[in-house]
Amino acid sequence: MELKNLTHVSEFFLLGLSDDLELQPLLLGLFLSMYLVAMLGNMLIILTVSSDSRLHTPMYFFLCSLSLVDICFISTTVPKMIEMTHSRVISYGGCLTQMCSLILFGCMDGMLLTVMAYDRFVAICHPLHYSATMNSHLCCFLVLVSFFMSLLESQLHNLMLLQITCCKDVNISNFFCDPSQLLHLACSDTFTNNIVMYFVVAIFGGIPLTGIFCSYYKIVSSILRVPAIGGKYKAFSTCGSHLSVVCLFYGTSIGGYLGSALLPSTSKDVVASVMYTVVTPI
Template sequence: IEAQNLSRVSEFYLMELSEDPDLQPILFGLLLSMYLVTVLGNLLIILAVSSDPHLHIPMYFFLSNLSLVDIGFISTTIPKMLVNMQTHSRAISYVGCLTQMSFFLIFGSMDALLLTVMAYDRFVAICQPLHYHVIMNPRLCGLLVLVSFFFGLLEIQMHNLVVLQFPYSKSVEIANFFCDPAQVLGLSCSDSLTKNIIMCLVGAIYGLFPISGIFFSYYKVVSSILRIPSSGGRYKAFSTCGSHLAVVGLFYGTGSGVYFSSEESSFTRKGAVASVMFTVVTPMLNPFIYSLNNRDIRVALKRLHSRRTV
C-alpha cells in the first residue's frame, strides 16, 4: 500500500453509530440529553462539595476532582459527534483528531488514577483512622491530583511519540465514533511489535497497576472491617466504600470492553455499545451513584437547593 506521511493527512473519517437516517434525530436528542445531564450532575457535585464546609475533607476533595474530570472526559467526544450529526459529516481534521485523542487520554488516565487515590483514601480512613488527618493532609491531596495529571500527560507523550513517528496509509477511516487512541495507532504502517508494546505498556500503567492498587487497598479495608465487633460499625464502614466500588466496577468494566474491542478492524455493535457505555454512560451515572448512596452529598445538595431557592 502506498503510504503518505501524517503531515500530509488532512483529515480522518469517523464511523457513525447508525447509518439509518431515521435514527439520527433520535440519537442526537438522546446523546444531547445525556451530555447535559452529565455536565449538570457533575457540576452539582462540585458545587455541593465546595459550598458545604462539612464536605471539605479529602474524600470529597477527590470526588469533586473526579466530577471535573468526568465533565472534561465526556466533553472530549460528544460535542464533536453532535456536530457531525447535524452537519451530516464524518470528517475530523488531523489536528482535531490528535487533540481529541490527547484529551481523551489525559482525562481517561486521570479517571483511573483518581479512583486509585480514592481507594487509598478509604484504606487510610478505615485502617488508620487516628492518623487519617495527618496522613491525608491538604498538601498530599493536592500532590496526588497533580501526579494524576502529570501521568496523563505522560500517556499523551507515549502515544504521540509513536503516532507522529510512523507513516499512515491512504485509508484514514477510524473504526469508532471518536479518535480512539488504539484505532489511530492501528492505522499507522508501523510494525505490529511496536503497537503491541505500546498497548501493553499503557494497559499495565493505567490499567493493571491502578486495579492492583485498588484491590490491595480494599483487601486491607475488608480485613479491618471484619475485625469490627458490632454489625452497625461494619455496615457504616462498608457504606463509605459502596459508591466508590460501584464507580470502579462501572469504569473498568466498560473501559475493558473498549480496550479489547479496539483490536477489531470493524466497528461492530458490541464495540459501539462498549464505547458509548465508557464515554457517555459512565460519566453520567457517577454523580447519581454518589448522590444516591451518600447521605452527606444528599444533605449538601438539599442545602444548596434551599440556598438557591432563597
C-alpha cells in the first residue's frame, strides 16, 4: 500500500451522520435550527449580563465566558456539517484548523465548568469570604489560565498528528476532524501517539473533572448541614443546571473517546459526538 505523509494529504472525506439522501434535508433543518438556538441563546446571555449592572458578579462573568466559548465551540462543527449536504470534502488545512479549534474550545469548556464549580464552592461553603476571594483579578486570571491551558492541549494534539503517516485516500467516520479518527487512519505505527494522546486527554480532562468532584463533595457536605429545607433547595437549585451540563459534557465526551480508543467510530460514537459538540452548547 502506498504511504504518504499526512502533511502531503490535500483533503479528507467526512462520512457524516448518514448516507441516506432522504435524511439529508431533515438533518440540515435539524442542525441549522439547533445552531441558531445555541447562537441566539448564548448571545442573549452575554447581552443580558453586559447590560444589567446587577449581574456583574463572578458567577455571571463566568457564565458569559462560557457562553462565548460555546458560540465558538458549536461554530467549529455545525457550519461544516450543514455544508456537507453539498460537499463532504474538507481540506488538510481546514481539517487541522477545525481539530485545533474543537480541542481548544472543548477543553476551555471543561476548564470553565471547573472554575464555575469552584465559584459555587466558595459561595456556598464560605459565603462571608466570597467577595474578597472571588475578586475581579482572580476571575480574569482563572479565565486566562483556562484559555492558555486549552491552547496548550490543542497544540500538543496538533504536534502529535503532524508526526504520523497515513494512506493516500482517507475517510473520516464522523462529521468533524477528530484526533482519534485521524490516528485510526494512519498507516504507520501510532502506538506511541495513542499513548501520548490519551495521556494528554487524561491530564487535561481528569484534573478539571477531579476539581469538580471535590468542589461538589464539599458543597453537598455543606448543604446537608443546613437545617432549613428551603435553604437546601436554594443551594441545590443554584448548582443544578451547572451539574447537568457537567454530566452531559463529560459523560458523552469520555464515552466518545473511550469508544474510539477501542474501535473506529460507530453510530454510537457519532451520537456521543453530537451530544457534547452540539447539544451541550444549547
